[in-house]
Amino acid sequence: MSRPGKFPQLDAFDRKILAILQRDNSTPQRTIGEAVGLSAPAVQRRIKRMAEEGVIQANVAVLDPAALGQSITIFVEVEVISETSKQIEEAKSQFAAAPEIQQCYYVTGEADFVLVIVVPAMADYEALTRRLFFGNNNVKRFRTFVAMDRVKVGLSVPVER
Amino acid sequence: MSRPGKFPQLDAFDRKILAILQRDNSTPQRTIGEAVGLSAPAVQRRIKRMAEEGVIQANVAVLDPAALGQSITIFVEVEVISETSKQIEEAKSQFAAAPEIQQCYYVTGEADFVLVIVVPAMADYEALTRRLFFGNNNVKRFRTFVAMDRVKVGLSVPVER
């Protein structure tokens, strides 16, 4: 139930275009065209096609959390007690609904979920743990890692093979 | 040494604009203006200002890793042996340089680094571990979590206080 599993074939032009867009999607199509060796309309068509196919999922602005007073990034591993699909789905939607949770992955290994959380202050994180973890009796245990430095942040994908 | 630590004050208009841009930065300024109760030029001035101040760090396209054949997301906790600032900086730049590493945080707690990695196949991850972890004698230990589901993925920041 994840992705529409539709793999459109991407050629070298597409990949070069994507590499540019994921670095800066405000790049003029003319500039992109010059970089990849195509005309602007050709670039435009490919971009439109890839957007429709879902290869390009969104066009977003990346903000500085600190400027918004959301200066603390926290990393959490969560281990649950019962892993029935009902319980897992419940946990997923609960995590997905919390605005403080930026990223949530369901994983294999010593933990079941990994979360990336951004909050204004530790007090907010504390409140969140009370609500999300202590208030949920299917949570066995969780481990907290507070980020001192965001060394690298991005959702970009290596485009070259 | 990371951010210029400059906190420009953001008013309610700015925050509303940011909330829209981080969802879709191709939204016309006129539409944004209608949504927030400002004229298009006013919106433009604010956007330009925030881009210059670094509140808006980048404008990027979000791609579907699966469409690019990068279907495996992995989560890694790394613990190092020596935590001298020289060693830490070395590790930071090493992690930042690896294209497979999407995100890297320097953290407190039981681990020192947390990484989010995207690769085409497990074999690629294995090769990466050899190069990055086994090939680095300052790495004490690392724990791997393979993502079965990306429940929630985003770099967006809660804009409302």
Added chain:
DNA sequence: AATGAAATGAGAGCGCG
């Protein structure tokens, strides 16, 4: 069948009041 060149139209960027 997809491209490139030229024409059209929408939106961004600036100076004005």
Added chain:
DNA sequence: CGCGCTCTCATTTCATT
């Protein structure tokens, strides 16, 4: 800050290979 203009860029049309 809002209103106008200008200009760039995105988008469509059409001939071409």
